[in-house]
Amino acid sequence: MIGDGENSSKPVTNVENAVYEVANELLKAYNQGTFSVGGLLMDLEGNVLYKQHNNVITDNLIHDPTAHGERQMVDWYFENKATLSLPEPENIILVTSLDPCVMCTGSILQAGFARVIVSALDTHAGINYDMSATPPALPGTAMQLEAQQRSTYPKVHSPTKMFEREATGADISCFFKAGTTIDEQTYALTSIAFSATLDTISKKINTDLPEDQLKNPTCLSKDNPIYTALKEVYPQALEYTAPHPNQPDAGLAPYLITAAKEDLLNGGEGNAVAFLDCFGNLIMCSPGNQNLSEIQTPFILATRKYAALRFSLQLANTPDTSYYLGHPKYGTFIYAKSLELNPQGVVDLGAFGSTMGGKIPTDREQFQFAVSRVEQCNLDAFTDGLPPLYSSKDFVNIRLKQVQSHKLIKALKAGLPD
Template sequence: MNKTIDIQAAVAIAAAEALAAKTQGTFGVGGVLLDGFGNVLQSMHNNVVLGGLVLDPTAHGERQLIDWYFAQVAAGAALPPPQELTLVTSLDPCCMCTGAILAAGFNVVVAAPDGNAGINYDNQASFTALPAPLRVRAGSSFCYPAVRGATPYARAASGAPPKSFFIGKSINEATQALCTLVFESMVTQVMQLLHAGDESPACDPATLPHDHAVVRALRQRYPDALTYRGAPHAPGAGLAPFLLAAMAQDRRNGGAGEAAALLDSFGNLLLCLPGQQALSIIRTPFMECTRQYAQLRHELMVGKDSAQQEECKRYLGHPKHGTFVLSGGLDDSAASFMTLGAYGSTMEGALPENNPAQFQYVRPGMAHSDLLALCQALPPLYSKLIQIQPRQVADQALIAALA
């Protein structure tokens, strides 16, 4: 087992992972998980893109490290509790990863800033993008070490103090610059890839024969796929039995009894899933739903020629043209903040003008005005570009069915 008791050395490991991500053609971000003695437990990098195709919009390094930890614990590994661990990341965590970190209870050391999507986007370490109950927790667990030097990459330390096992407590200017530049070098390329050919699906998958590859792949992940069809972007009471069944399964899977559904632009139900929180506390229903859809599309397109890939896109478009529906609305918890961030990572750009109600919920988790205020306080990617504005479904019968 490798060991590092120097923040600079730990950030260098994260930077090496970021370089590996760049080589893979995805966002250049990496991280490493350390125990309370500086032992390296695992390191990972961003895997949003694999083989030139979107694999998983939630596959950020931090989220993957957290899921790795809980998978190990679920398998019986004797690992320390999260509050004794430190996740060192090459880039300021996005809202999804911040929510995941706070929900899990890890400590964080951050190298490079991210003024677009990072939780410390304003470099004040005040975490005003977070709901008020989470700001103190972030302030006591998110560490922004000093960067030594005289260039614009240099900075004073802020946030929480580094854990006591770190003897060296600062970052070299060159390493900080590397973390920044590796990320910036990939942003435009990956964003173009994420939005290439992401127009609304032209063909209705409900018209396909039951043995078509698209239908088989959908029903392998969700046997009831394509068995419900409502008005486009207006989920109705017919969705209730599917949500209720997934909610019951979510309780059996260690969750609080929630579910997330994805309907396409024709109103077809593609997925309606519970979480897997017995395996990892951050595998909530929305995380499972958006990941499963992206991985399904990747499975259908990887290794195929361009004509076959285009056929898949004609039936299974970018989810921004459909509708995500949560059984329960968002609140001020870390898990809900993770969901907001994961939704942003799934959209990664402005919503279509004809689909402003892309993100809906049935039962409210907080007053709608408070939810909108929370969304407006998010970092620029979420509040200015995507303009996240979840709204309650309009169908009163659906609301009553889940009351």
């Protein structure tokens, strides 16, 4: 076995064994106190290349809101493909205990794996939330057909009839000639274990202070460990403050332009994402790193860096961390250029939903862009079709809107790299 430090295992020859392997991974997630989801990557000969589980929660703290099993596995594949001489993506199968979310689906589509084999369904956040195997969250796009052709939901053999399911989606008989059916007990574990942790972990990731208790980090002394940590992550932190929270002006342009130029050098398209806190302070401005992994977009890295910053300070019991570094739902993420409706854009939409993690304030726009590349009506139509977690007014209700400052838009159009 490559990649997880365990001894080599025998090749997987049937779906039951593959799902049994990922069920063991989800138990590791359960014991860690995070969402009980696990997965693996294997080649067409059944050799397991890598296994991973959800790592959103570590040490009872939010470690990384994007650390879903599938997203991590795709990153691992891109990061190690050359050095480990991994098979081409069309010779890779991803097996997961739970229907992938929007972020993970975008990651998988960007990778281009041969098959995605899913055990349990997720009517809340899964890409196949209506259980049609169509998948409904990608309507009318080439991505929808590709996902449909590559995803499969195997038959569940259920003597009790409690978990009985017929196979839907793409054929997998050519990959698993020794069996294409999941046993009832294995399927039940993948389904029940996730359900058992959903409410508990969802509450754990929504325990931040309310907005009216947050403090302005510009008041911190320069020797305060929070201030020091901010500057280590992003040296220009707190140099800019928007004239109104949630409404950046042209003063933000130089920071976005600098990061966008770095993004271009890192294999991206010359984009960047800034994060402003609820006071309008610039906390960080991030490029992507698609030379390392095709799904390391500016937004993914921005939200992961902010989460890592909070995690490290909270783990060290740094006083007042939660007061000065609030939940990102009270802040604003701003693209230099809007995302596009492609797999990487889908990654970002899902990652934003995972970052928010639940209900968000409705009196502001937390997700903005300056330079438009997609018609607003098309953005709205696409987000309206996302699974309930991302589209319902009772949950995240993702809305991506253009900034109000025409001067900021003009400055970025003039200064951003092509």
